[in-house]
Amino acid sequence: MKQNNIPGKKEDCLIKNHPLFRHLTSTEFDRLYDETVTEHHKRGSVLYHEGNRINGFYYISEGIIKIYKTGIDGKEQIIRFAQKGDIIGFRSILSNEQACTTAQVIDESATCYIPGETLINLVKNNGNFSIELMQITCRELGQANSYITDIAQKSVRERLAEIIVQLHNDFGLDEENVLRITLTREELANIVGTATESVIRLLSEFKQDKMIELNGRKIKVLNLPALRKVGNIFV
């Protein structure tokens, strides 16, 4: 599924900009660069599959990737999105388990693949790197906990509003106030944890209430405070 197998120029991989790697010595850094493989992926291609063993992890230098689990009847549950600057897939390396999620490209992406051994070595030998990586993991864990509480306690309506606000926070708006991430109705349903039809109905209600405007898959945000209110967001 990869567009090509030819490793890209290392310079394309902006790893050095990530806070995670700021504590590396120049030796460690050179080695990291040597072992890193730059790749391009088209929409729809899969970086790794749930249940597979993976031997490395990815730094995302461009694009958007959805991380999902497959539930009952093969229905996908989107756990989160990863974008420029995020790293994904390291969980399995460290916990030494097979991948518990699938990572699939939503917006054409550029990634740097880094072998798992490199990661393990860095964790073992560079304390500050360890701390930094631990912080990333722990923040993810905190977000997962919030997500659990939301799904368990909020209505579909609240959750959908909340997700739109969250997408706004994570991906921002373009010059026309349109969300910088485009999802199918089904994908939206798979984040919220509901049926596609429910998303469609609620979206058009939000539109009637002048909170958003719809144009195909593009969602224009008109009234963020109202969305926050509907979503019961207080932070």
Place this chain on the structure above:
Amino acid sequence: MKQNNIPGKKEDCLIKNHPLFRHLTSTEFDRLYDETVTEHHKRGSVLYHEGNRINGFYYISEGIIKIYKTGIDGKEQIIRFAQKGDIIGFRSILSNEQACTTAQVIDESATCYIPGETLINLVKNNGNFSIELMQITCRELGQANSYITDIAQKSVRERLAEIIVQLHNDFGLDEENVLRITLTREELANIVGTATESVIRLLSEFKQDKMIELNGRKIKVLNLPALRKVGNIFV
């Protein structure tokens, strides 16, 4: 809320039995022991509160503790339980955020409190310790992801059955096949993410179907395979 402030004997704290600490040098270990405070907690007492800054974490040497988040209208959402051998509270130390959950004692507990600095130092200086801790965190993350998928996709009935099976796996049964953890109906509802009344109705259905037997808060497991089937558990 602590039963006393007198540090218990270090020997009570069976930290050395935890795989996490097996890679410590004897110097590190002695220091860990010196900085550890043993405590006893009664049912109902709170180890740390959501929103508080905490400066250390806990190793649980005895008892059961529920970890929950407070959602809308103050409704608690139980994220998980911790018992003998588990460590809790380290997430906030590492992510350098305030506690995102509350930890409250369900079954009289004994804990070892370890200062956050000690943890940070170990992560920075002992690679194998880092790896081990990372593994624990990553496994928790994996479980959280599964939980999200379950809550989002399964019915209340399925989830309740699943939770009973899970409690069975985590806490086991006594000689009379009764779950070794006793929860109020409300607490069960707060795990499943539903109303107390729904739990009550479903439990009595399960009882009618001869899958469980009820005696106050005690749940006797009669037919585990049937529960697994109702809960759509394939693993």
Place this chain on the structure above:
DNA sequence: CGATGTTTTGAGAGGATTCAACCACAGTGG
């Protein structure tokens, strides 16, 4: 142009919540 996939709308069924009343039980205090 047909073929496929996505979006939309409608109607009906069913699951789950809410509200209310009631019981059981333990602890409190007069």
Place this chain on the structure above:
DNA sequence: CCACTGTGGTTGAATCCTCTCAAAACATCG
């Protein structure tokens, strides 16, 4: 000793939210 109070458990009925199924409109693409 007994009324009082609070908590937890149970049950019923009505309501509402959400899902499912079905069909049609629409878009996209080779």
